[in-house]
Amino acid sequence: MDYYYGLIIFICFWNPGFGNLPGPINVTMESINFRNILRWNRPTDLEGDVTYTVQYKMDVRSSKTDYKTICVTQELQCIASVISYNSYVRVNAKLQLNISDWVTIYFDPYSHTIIEAPEVKVSSRSGYLDVSINGPFVGSNDVSVKEKYGELIYRVAYWKESDPANELVVSTTQNTEILHDLDTWTMYCVKVQAYVSYNDKAGEFSPVICKKTTNDDRTPSWKIALLFLGSMVLAVVFILIVIVLIIKAYKMTRYIFFPSYSFPQHLKEYLNKPFYNTSYLSPQPTEECGESCEQLTFVSEETEEKDT
Incomplete structure (x- = not known):
């Protein structure tokens, strides 16, 4: 047992x-x-x-x-x-x-829960930096974390790449933020995190994105003057070309329709009468009449003036 x-x-x-x-x-x-x-x-x-x-x-x-x-x-x-x-x-x-x-x-x-970093895009425009913020999201169903908390603040931190210690932060509840008062032609770096104020919960920062600012989109006065002078020169050249073409067309039209010479008056009268009138037809030559030819000379008004 x-x-x-x-x-x-x-x-x-x-x-x-x-x-x-x-x-x-x-x-x-x-x-x-x-x-x-x-x-x-x-x-x-x-x-x-x-x-x-x-x-x-x-x-x-x-x-x-x-x-x-x-x-x-x-x-x-x-x-x-x-x-x-x-x-x-x-x-x-x-x-x-x-x-x-x-x-x-x-x-x-x-x-x-850990709030991941939002998706951030930065673009440079006319001396400003446009920051576009999206998310973060819950899973793959495109439900924003903002819908879970009811509110979400985005902290946008930015600084000069050459001076990282001087970091500035702006807060927004919108999905876009415009950074202004920036130095032109300067490289700035940006990162964003989501923040919930009522329980003092901060999310992760997004990867740092650096962009170079451009000018403030104001055209210098010397460029304005240069563009004005250039446009004036082009306008004058265009007008001169149009005037030359008009003169040439006028001379061509006058030469064709209004020539400098004119027919004698008796020829004009002769040509204005119908050619089929029998009174103007030359009679048929007979055997008794011999052929006679005479020379006909046309004299223009210009020739007469030169002779005188």
């Missing part, structure tokens, strides 16, 4: 899954932008296929609140993004028919 009792005691101490099972250790909640992951370590010297159960219940005064199961897994972590309010979170281990005690932690997502 003593032999059997000794065998049972030996089995109890040799098999860690028999009797009271040790629970998970180093239970912590990691939360980034309300993406919550509960992590833990395997109990020391525990072998076999251990199954872990994760549950939570909200921290409310109602006594009827029960724990809700989130995960039943053999991994050492559980995605617990369903928790969006102050809650008690617990996990236990199960090996065959043995179950460990619950290991419970308290989790406040609004205080514990």
